[in-house]
Amino acid sequence: MKTHVKALVVGGGAVGTGIAYHLAKAGWDTMLVERDELTAGSTWHAAGLLPLFNMGYATTHIHKYSVDFYKGLEAETGLNPGFYVVGNLRMAQHQQRMDEYMLYSSVAETAGVYHEFLTPKEIKDRWPLVRTEDLIGALYHPQDGYINPADVTQAMAKGARQFGCTFERKVQVDGYRWTGSEWIVSCTRMVEQGGNLVASDDRFDITAEHVVTATGNHAQRTARLLGIKTPAVVVEHQYIVTEPDPALVEWRKSNPQHPVLRDADAKWYVREERGGWILGPYEKGAPARFPYEVPESFRADLFPLDLERIEQEYMSFIHRIPSSETVGLKDDYNGPICYTPDGNPLVGPAPGLRNMWLAEGFSFGITAAGGTGYYLAQLMTQGEAEIDMASLDPKRFGNWMTTEYASRKNEECYDHVFILHHPDEEREACRPLRTAPAYDRQKDLGAQMGQVNGWERPNYYGPKDAPADFDHNSRSFRRGDWWQYAKAEAEAVRNTVGIIDASAFTKHLVRGPGATAFLDYFTCNKLPNVGRINLTYALTDHGTTRTEYTIVRLKQDEYYLISAGAWTAYDYDFLQKSADDWMATGKGAIDIHDITTQWGVFALAGPNARALLKDIVKDRDPETVLSNKRFPWLSYRDIELGMCPVRAIRVAYTGELGWELHYPIEFGRYLWDLLMKAGEKHGLKPVGARAQNWLRQEKSYRAFGNELGRDATPVEAALDRFVDLTKDFRGKDKMLATGIRSKCVTLLIDGPSDADPWGKEAILHDGIKVGRLTSGGYSVAFGKQIGMGYVPAALAEPGTKLKVKMLLKEWDAVVTEDSPFDPTNARIRIDG
Template sequence: MKSHVKALVVGGGAVGTSIAYHLAKAGWQDVMLLERDELTSGSTWHAAGLLPYFNMSYATTWIHDHSIKLYKTLEEETGLNAGFSVVGNLRMAGSKERMDEYMLYAATAETVGVPFEWLTPGQVKDRYPLVNTDDLHGAIFHPTDGYINPADVTMAMAKGARQRGVTIERKWQVDGYEWTGSAWKVTLSKMAEKGGNLLPTEERTVVEAEHVVTATGNHAQRTARMLGIKIPAIPVEHQYIVTEPDPALQKWRAEGNGEHPVLRDADAKWYVREERGGWILGPYERNAPARFRYGVPDSFRADLFPLDLERIEEEYMSFIHRIPSSEEVGLKDDFNGPICYTPDGNPLLGAAPGLRNMWLAEGFSFGITAAGGAGHYLAQLMVEGEAEIDMASLDPKRFGSWITTDWAVAKDEEAYEHVYILHHPDEERPAARPLRTAPCYDRLKARGAQFGAVNGFERPNYFGPVDADARFDEHARSFRRGGWFDYAKAEAEAVRGAAGLIDASAFAKHVLKGPGAAAFLDWFTTNRLPKVGRINLTYALTDAGTVRTEYTIVRQAEDQFYLVSAGGWADYDRDFLQKAMEDKAAEFGPMVLQDVTTQYGAFALAGPRSRDILATLLRDADPEGALGNKRFPWLSAREIELGMVPLMAIRVAYTGELGWELHHPIEMQNHLFDWLMEAGEPLGMKLVGMRAQNWLRQEKSYRAFGTELGRDATPLEAGLDRFVDQGKAFHGKEAMEATGIRSKCVTLLVDGPDDADPWGREVLFSGDERVGRMTSGGYSVAFGKSIGMGYVRPDMAEIGTKLKVRMFRELYDAEVVEDSPYDPRNESIRADG
């Protein structure tokens, strides 16, 4: 056993072995992998081994694509056959809406370059006569994937890792982690079998590792306790059955026909593949329970749970309906094992919150599919400082420190159940909600608010009928213009024509102060710092020079700054900021960071009547003059009193109209809300949700973090040159400049279908050539057509360039327009009183 290593990977399943393999492949010479039992003894051993491309996440699609390509090369490299059966994957649709889902997914697949084909029910029947296609609307077929033997692919990657110098140690359990300031001291116990259990012996050792990666699968909760962090990855039961041979299938194969692809009936919530003349049926049923919420018992090793056939009866009957020959076939075997899930179904892949050189690779519900790509991109993060794709959507810090075990259980069970439920782009899943609510939540709900959740906060998406059924939002969902469209349109028109009030309390809010704060922030962000009482928009960059965080900075004093960033990313932003502060404290001086996200609420009031509304409430001798450009100019902040509420008003509006953000003590929110409603409604003010705001910000070409802004594009590529002061030194500057301009962010007006708008996942074409992808989409009330933003090749970014955008398998005209096509000279937002 080595006592000092560069990197220690904890966990010997498919994910752990892939990470060790890729770290060595990336050039790290001293890597060790630990497994508490035997390689593949966790969920890997009972996984069905399917390799589905289908995923609505752009980053996850890249990961799956890398895995599938990698697995086809392992035998040549290692001499071990990974057991990859490239039979393809046929995903069937039983409804028009399911086909709409597949067409939206295909947009993501097409941007990554994943091959697929569209099949009619007749074509499915011609290829696979055993399949009942009478009630199908169509199917999407991936010819390049299929299924693999999980143990074989894991052993192949383990051999590849050993060939590159990785040490693999079995029967060692981690009992503790201690950070020394430069390395991790990892305490280990030797494991041995005792009475059928795997228990620690008295043999102990300590390994020092510069970096640690945890890929502990079902043991993630034990890992979380040892590290003192929260990891919302908890196993959920997944059962599948193996049938006896099907004579009709045997006859089909005996006639010289090839193996069926993996069959997926999403509407029936199952997958099926051939297995030795029979079938494997794997359902994703309702009410599958989470297990091991506090840890895996010593008595559970490569064990299974009892099968619960009653729970999957509906799925089993639909299997017989789809493949009628299976009705007379008996059951041969069954598996019911734990598979880790996360609240959104995507893995936790990246740096651990609050810790140095600790990396998480947990919560892989499709671990075999993702293992190869996860190892590749995590190795890039660790070795090069950043991956070539934006990994923010998989970052462990996307779930805040407020989460609890009960919350994670509820959301993880929901994520399992939703594997085959329609993935609407406007869906809002209901489990564990409402939880985090602003004081005005009940007032908003009483006025028809239909809420979304961001970082656990309830936030209005739009306002429907006041007497709407509680499930109105569920009925309103669509892959096209949902039932919410007309409400959002009216809200956007109100902002452009009168005024709108938006609950923006979910914004992440931090206060940075102290003697070193100004010098640190000047180095940490791209723009020049504002003067006291003024604000600016700025960016913090990754080591690779790409966008890590967007901040609105309000300078409250020479050495005190109020930082506002995206609502879903409070812990993500705080972790990055805190670690950078610690690294630079000796250089810049002492400073303190406070997370005040839940201390202050925020309302955004915007529209041409917004000044009039505030003037009726402002406690000032000359309220109208106090709100004019002379005393309260654009991009400034002032402490004011509205009614009995002291607050900080910031003259800025994400909608591009005259407006203010009103940051107020959270405990006074309802008083302020009532005053604003009383003053605003007579002047045409409407309550406005996130969907209308998203449309409006696109009319102004305002980039959004998580769509246009991310760790795969620099601020210069994003077209944010005016927020980058290249006359000063700042973190990531040299890397940003060295990257150059690989693509450019543009705004497009789209002549799309009458019943749909782009969602921000679509491919952009010039002729037959793929030249970019959209990152945001919606409807423009100013132009009466679809609008969107995205990235294209630099030569395609000129104003007036004619492109095509793929929506629902058809190509529609799109034109690159000037930035801020609505009010390009900012006359509305700068309007004087």
């Protein structure tokens, strides 16, 4: 067998095999090792469904690629993957569910996924065995269906072999060692012994430039061997197979198969199986298993069935398909399926490691296997994928995460597979967990919390003594009960002053003799002078946006970097690895610290912000310390507010006169109380994240993960003013060579009276899809909906009339000038 390869894939399920296929097809010398047999993990007992439905942009592309790819496998390999293109019918019992499908429709349209909407009568006419009188309609994908997991895995394996990939079964990986240029992977040959798989004395090493782990249920063991953490923990999933249903058998004598049926409100899927039905529920109470490691004796094994746990779902299945009531059960399966807290897999570079790639945590592995292989192979062989894969990056979960957290959140995620997925969805398990000091104060004021990266942060402040019919936790695809309060908060920032807890911001300290030269190359804008700040971007080697930073220059070679709160580990990994590469060339030492948890942040913004601070600032001349002369816009000062030392930064993400007040975390309660007391006479109002999101769109402020990402350059994001083309910086040549594929614009929208865009909607011109929104909301300044998104450059001129698709209708929209509210920044610069 080979002992040296370009890429080693560890794990022979559908996902690992799909990755091996695409790496080999890309021309890399690839080997796959599997500790047992191909498909021996979760692949063998998967139901094989291929749903195109997904609310995420990247995941939708992955699923679409898989469905299209599988249809061509037989022609390429000669092996039938067992793909039954029967379609997929998602039924809706109420309007909220239909609203979800209408929002999904825009996501699907932006990704080119064909779909239809059917009425109850159309459903009944086509599939009379389905009860429809309590439905209001359904979403129908005629182009997907289900596939045989073992067959598609073997077909991909044969295709991989045709491209030169080698497969080694009964090989267990026991260790990984990085030499500085390649991985030494310690392996053991496994043998059958009394029905068990045991280690032999045959031990050997495989050397690989790159390693991909696709170890499925064994992800926790893999993480331990690599010295990292992972939230991938398995959860039980059970499904049952019925005896033949006589009504179905009769129907099939002259009719095609039913589509895969999903009654999302009843929390199950159903498909045909040899004249009977497969019922797969997503019930409450499914437990996480093997939180630390799968036992050595567990192979292609199953757990005992727990029918009582799925009784409600089983009864709703009988209700929906009445002919099934008298049909007996033939088979049952209760096997391990890996989950993550947000339901998305972990795909991308491992934290802190070089040339180590993860493909773990797939709860829909058959659906994602082909697309994951395609896009991960692009990441590995080309440096970037054609879509932004950040939403799947393994580093979206930081080192604060524990095994208990992952297990409980994964159980919740399983239970939430068919829960309505609102764009403002907030899941409650394991909360509160990470809290800033003023958390209790904010809750006492009616704060309704969301979470980002485990941190609790106010979404909005509702009434403490709410009427009986007010639902603080209401979620809606339209304007929920919270909307009026977010609107009042946004108006307060525009008219008086608001305070926002932004403690979740990521914060890094970068210092040392090599820091200045490194950051000058690492980012695309000029570095600020000491005492000043600048907004800048770190680019990928392909010239797209990797991270947005506000850089505060504390000293000549000491910098305070602020970035998005959701991406702390993601940003640290890129920053540290880039600095390590820089230092390896002998250009000077750099010291980097993640100090996110050491500093809290209150953002104070609004016309009265300066007057409020004057009342509590301690200075030799409190009347001038906050003036433009002593404290100009885009600068920082160390000041004292009462007894609290504050690193004050004159900037406001809302586009008003304001400061970010960065304080040592232990002063948080004191400073909150001080500001709230002083703010009483100035109209101070606590403000949540939803109002802030609306306000920043009125200023056309781009947000990382929305407008900014690895699929667009800063120039395409219309951020030319933050790009210094007179200097050399990482990704510059590729950015210039890319040109303008599309342009970021701000749109004012004359939309429906009861809904706002969420940033997932399609943008149309003359009835043709030309782009998509990346952010959306309501503008208090203009009294209508607002959104940001990307369109062809020819349609990016202010005044261009477009349409935005919301709730299946096209609504008038117009491209505005950048920063439609206060375009000259007069309010931000006002003196006093």
